Structure formats: C-alpha cells, structure tokens
Amino acid sequence: MKKLIVSIAAILLIAYFCMGAGELRTTMGSYRTIQTTVDDATETSPATTDFAIRSSDQTAAFDLMNMGGASGQTSANALVVIVSAEAVENDTCTIEYWGIADGGPLEKICTISYIFGTAVRSTGILWADTATVTDSHTSIIKDGGANDDDVARTQWDMTGFRYIRPYVTAQSGAEDITIEARYF
Numbered sequence: 001m002k003k004l005i006v007s008i009a010a011i012l013l014i015a016y017f018c019m020g021a022g023e024l025r026t027t028m029g030s031y032r033t034i035q036t037t038v039d040d041a042t043e044t045s046p047a048t049t050d051f052a053i054r055s056s057d058q059t060a061a062f063d064l065m066n067m068g069g070a071s072g073q074t075s076a077n078a079l080v081v082i083v084s085a086e087a088v089e090n091d092t093c094t095i096e097y098w099g100i101a102d103g104g105p106l107e108k109i110c111t112i113s114y115i116f117g118t119a120v121r122s123t124g125i126l127w128a129d130t131a132t133v134t135d136s137h138t139s140i141i142k143d144g145g146a147n148d149d150d151v152a153r154t155q156w157d158m159t160g161f162r163y164i165r166p167y168v169t170a171q172s173g174a175e176d177i178t179i180e181a182r183y184f
Contacts, residue, residue: 031180034062061163091173099161
C-alpha cells in the first residue's frame with residue numbers, strides 16, 4: 001500500500017510539472033511609456049496621407065520587443081493601454097493607434113477618444129477616466145475602468161505586430177499626454 005501511495009504521488013508530481021504548472025506567468029508587471037507628447041502638440045493621421053509609408057517610418061514607433069526587459073519576452077498576445085496628461089477634469093484627447101509588422105506598413109488598430117477625470121496620477125497630472133473606441137480593425141477591443149474618476153484602460157490583440165505607433169490627432173486642454181502600455 002505504501003508503494004502504491006508513493007507511486008501515485010510521483011505520478012501526480014510528474015503530471016503537475018509536465019502539464020504546464022509553470023506556464024502561467026507574468027513576464028512584465030508594470031506599464032512602460034510608449035509615447036509622450038510635448039505641450040499641446042498634435043499629429044496628422046497617417047490615414048490622410050498617400051500611404052507612402054516605408055518600414056523606416058517605424059523608427060518613431062515603440063518596439064514591443066523592448067517591453068520584455070530582462071525577461072527576454074519577444075511576443076505578446078494583448079496590449080493594455082492607459083493615458084495620463086497635464087489636464088483638468090473634462091479635458092480631452094483623441095489618439096489613433098497603428099501597428100506595424102516587422103518591415104511592413106502601418107496598419108490601423110483603432111481610434112480612441114479620451115476624457116480626463118479627477119483621478120490624480122501626480123500633482124497636476126490626471127488619468128483618463130473614459131475611453132471611447134471607434135474605427136476598430138477588430139471587434140476584440142475591450143475597455144474597462146470607464147467609470148467616472150477611475151482609470152480607463154483599453155486592451156487589444158497585438159498578434160503579428162512588432163511595433164505600436166500612437167498618433168495624438170486632437171486635444172482640448174490636455175497637455176504632455178503620456179501613453180503607457182503593458183502586455184500579456
């Protein structure tokens with residue numbers, strides 16, 4: 001009987017480690033800044049150009065491979081984005097998010113309109129508390145925390161993209177907009 005119990009315990013331990021016990025893990029536990037604007041600067045949407053966009057244009061994009069840090073993570077299933085700015089309650093901004101596959105052209109992911117609430121990040125800096133998604137390339141874009149005075153966050157699939165390029169195309173009152181992301 002004792003041998004049977006030891007054998008069953010050994011089988012369970014082997015199954016535990018072989019069936020993926022160590023597979024679920026967080027490789028990046030914090031947000032990284034992917035872009036910060038200067039003052040009240042805005043950019044022109046690439047959608048208004050003739051799409052003569054070369055892979056060299058990705059130099060202004062954030063390389064998602066840099067998000068892994070020391071962990072060496074080189075791929076991500078999804079990106080979660082949060083936005084803060086020097087703002088007062090009800091200031092707004094609009095940001096277009098574009099993805100780039102290695103060596104490829106820009107591909108629009110979505111446009112998000114943000115409203116800043118009263119949740120304070122630091123002195124004079126507020127979190128966006130509302131995120132409204134439009135022009136989405138996929139129906140799998142989620143937003144959460146879109147309650148008054150909470151931190152709005154959006155999430156979307158990044159499979160196939162190496163770079164993310166946000167374009168702040170409009171703002172009203174918000175300055176020094178900081179876009180941060182984490183992935184999983």
